[in-house]
Amino acid sequence: MADPRGSSAPDLDILGDQVTLHPSGYVEPPQRPQDRDKEQNLVEHMARFRTSPLEFLREVSLHVSGTGWRAYNHFIGQPIFYNGFSDNMTAAVLSTPILQKQITELAEKRIAFEEKEGLLKPNDPSYAAKKTQRKNGIEHSLQELCEKMTGDMICKMESRPFIRGAYYMCTQLLTRAYHQGIHVSSEEVLRLRAVAREAEKNKQSIIFLPCHRSHVDYVSLQLICYRLGLALPTVVAGDNLNFPVVGSFLQHADTLLQGGFNFECFVEGGRSRTGKLLPPKFGILGFILDSILSGRVEDAIICPVSTQYDKVIETEGYVTELLGVPKKKENLADFLSASSILSLKLGRVDVRFHKPWSIRDFIREQRARTTSIPP
Structure with a gap:
């Protein structure tokens, strides 16, 4: 076994802090009594200060210093950690031709409405100048609105220490609830890493499509990507799907796809x-x-993900909702104060990755099937 304090992002076989490196391609690891169907416990129960203060302090120091794989310096994927990343992503979204065209069209529709309502009078001697000035003002306001909303939805990934700290805290919380850890198939993960390398070379996005049974779904996927040295995917959720002016997520999705950034959606x-x-x-x-299909993006990779639980954290809330109690708005305070949930032993989380496939190849296959159907 490789020394965890000196190892870099693993090629897999992962068991807690112990990493065995393999050459490229899947090499079946030595069978151990605790192995089951080539599964590996990716995230194990972490040290607690009360029970093991020295081990706890060692784990904290390794994450703070960014030792070995914890540094997250050499992940597979497009660069996402540098000063100005968020500003560059915002600028890329705002400069998309589709967005600029939509802003212009909306400004023209507003001008037409104001003319109809008599706010702009064509018989006014300064009509042309006022129309141009008003149109420029509307476009400027829409640009500011787009910039604000885009800045709100762009992931802020400029601090590696923050990401390391977030990984450690999420792992601490998750392993308190799911004391048997997160289990993956080593063969599936090796395959995923090979696909990720190819996608990185071709500057293509991997689109993770997990099932959605719990909030733990996206937390576990982020932890797995971090632990395996894969570029963290942007989660498509919430306000990301309510982009003003255009009324869709198309511009942001284009930007992610054109840049080859990974993301996940449910x-x-x-x-x-x-x-x-x-x-x-x-x-x-x-x-x-x-x-x-439009040619704005060459290709992208789909990776279906299945997440199974011995028991989901939200079970009690789901029961009350199914009995007719209105859904309560989620908030962080309620989750962190739910010590009874975090102290429960809910078993394990199993994550499985289907064989990734190319959208471009899928389109070709569907077109071939259509043309081969007899009239």
Whole structure:
């Protein structure tokens, strides 16, 4: 086993802080009694100050100093940690031709409305100058609104120490609830890392499509990507789907896809309250498909993800909702104050990665099937 304090981002076999390096391609690791179907416990129960103060302090010092894989310096994917990343992403979104065209069209529609209401009078001697001035003012206001909303939805990923600290804190919280850790298939993860390397070379995005049963879904995926040295995916959720002016996430998705940045979205649209998968909503996937069909983006990689739990954290809340109690708005204070939940032993989380596939290849296959159907 490699020394965890000197190892870099692993090629896999991961068990807690112990990492075994493999050459490229899957090499079956030595069988151990605790192995089950080539599964590995990616995130184990971490040291607690009360029970093991020295080990706890050692873990904290390793994360603070960024020792080995914790530094997250050599991840697979496009660069996402540098000063000015957020500003550059915002500028890229605002400069998209589709957005600028939509702003111009909305300004023209507003001018037409004001003319109809008599606010702008064509018989006014200074009509042309006032119309131009008013149109420029409307476009400027829309630009400011877009800039503010884009800045709100762009991920702020400029601080590596913050990301390291967030990983440590999330792992601490998660392993308090799921004491048996996060389990993955080493073979699936090796395959995913190989695809990620190829996607990085071609500057293509990996679009993770997890099922959505719990808030832990996106937390566990972020932890896995960090631990395996993969570029963290941007989560498509909440206000990201309510972009003003354009009324869609298309511009931001284009920017991510054109830059080859990873992201994840939940095609179910919301969390399942029963454990069963919800009917898919193809909004964001439709935007992605349009980006590729239009030629704005060459290709992207889809990676379906399944997350299973022995028991979800939100079970009690789901029961009350199914009984007719209105859904309570989530807030961080309630989660952190729920010591009874964090102290529960909810078992384990199992994450499985389906074989990633190319959207461009999928389109070709569908077109070939269509043309081969006899009239």
